[in-house]
Amino acid sequence: MAQGTHRDAVVSFAPLRPRLIRVAYRMLGSVADAEDVVQEAFIRWMDVDREAVREPEAYLRRTVTRLCLDQLKSARHSRETYVGPWLPDPVVEDAEDEEDVTLPLMLALERLSPLERAAFLLHDVFGVGFEEIAGTIDRDPAACRQLAARARMHVREARPRYRLGKQRGLEIASAFFAASRSGDMTALGAMLAQDVSMHSDGGGKRPAAVVPVLGLRQVMQVHKALAVLFGKYGSTLVRVGLINGLPGFVTREADGEFQTTALDIEDGRITGIYVMRNPDKLRHLH
Template sequence: MTSTEADDAAAGFGPLRPKLMRVAYRMLGSVSDAEDAVQEAFIRWMKADRAAVREPEAFLRRTVTRLCLDQLKSARHKRETYVGPWLPDPVVEEDEVEDVTLPLMLALERLSPLERAAFLLHDVFGLGFDEVAAAVDRDPAACRQLAARARGHVRDARPRFALERQHGLELAEAFFMASRSGDMKALGAMLSADVVAHADGGGKRPAATQPVLGFDAVMAQYQQVAAWLRTHASKLVRVGFINGLPGFVTLEADGELQTTALDIDDGKIAAIYVVRNPEKLRHLH
């Protein structure tokens, strides 16, 4: 390959990279794994007979999808041996731009790789079933069934109440202030009766190894957190949307970042998602 051909291949691939990253990340839930899949797709694009490719975007999307399907086979075993609750890598945005929120990504974990691909490509990215079929190497009728089954499994993960953007950010900031200052009355007023707290430390940093269920248990946990923070200060880095949910990034006393995302249902916090595993936070530095 000449340097001119390489430059042309890179120029054609560059504008498509963000779209391909969106597909790969939603398939895998890992920023680093998504980057690897997209980079491998680029290598294959460089080696391909590009003159024979009529639709580069479709070709590359198929390539990335198939790479992700292969990756998910080994990822399932890693999830089973993971220490504590597994949460997807946090993606932080200033504005609420995520079309797949964190609860939905967790629901996708319960699907087979093919169901996950069919649902994402059709329901999220809006592809027709003919193109979905080409991407996953199944016929369109089978893909229609895969997407329908997936839809049934993830239905409850869709938000029931629309959340006004600014209100969500204000609630996230208020949660930070109450949880760090130990204002348990203010904290309790924000939580739903059946609130659930998830913390992903991955065995790398201290975190609850099981989800904490219910108002009383979550309040007791944050009372302990507040006592700890009196001598181990936590600094707010930014407030924003984390995987489509209002939340914030903090710098903890051990010098590591942490993200907290809040699932808000009918004005109350229904779930708290904390990522502490440093391997999942490297891309935020």
């Protein structure tokens, strides 16, 4: 392939890459898999007659979505045999997510079929019309509307009822870090809702709860035990920020590995704690 042609492919693809990565990550929940899919789309982009493509973004979005659908078919078994709770790779962001896709919503998407997931994300999140979606997933527009409506019904409860101010959320995250590491159980308990839940993903590679911890009393018991370990071995704050759209923080733990903690907050109380410990899912943070 001529160098000029390769350069043309790079120039036309580069501005679209961030958007395509977002589509792929929302579909797959894996940063590495999303990057692989988008790279495969770029390789295919180099081989097509680009002058014949009227809408490059739509063409590439269709290519990425189809690659993701293929990937999801093979991911089903690995998710079913995963050790402990599965959480999507943590993405640490400085700005609030323009698509408003938070971690609880991404978990809700896991319960959808691949086609429902594609229809919902493309239409409700990325604003793609049903005509384009129909061409992408090989269904007629009416069927695509039904897929999106069915998905919308399943994920309704996971969508944020209101947006917590970023600064307030980060203040709560900072206070949670301080209380959990110092062992201030009074301060910690005051931040938690009665029905709080804690989900920790170690992937069988680092210690983590193999089932979600449910309820205020149980979550407090876990943090009381953890505070002893933090006091003995240490836990260093790396940064506070938004993790998958939720307030949270990144720490370096006693084993030298990163850890992320994301907090779902409603009415000023923490209702969900999501801790990522699987080193494979934290590698991109380095």
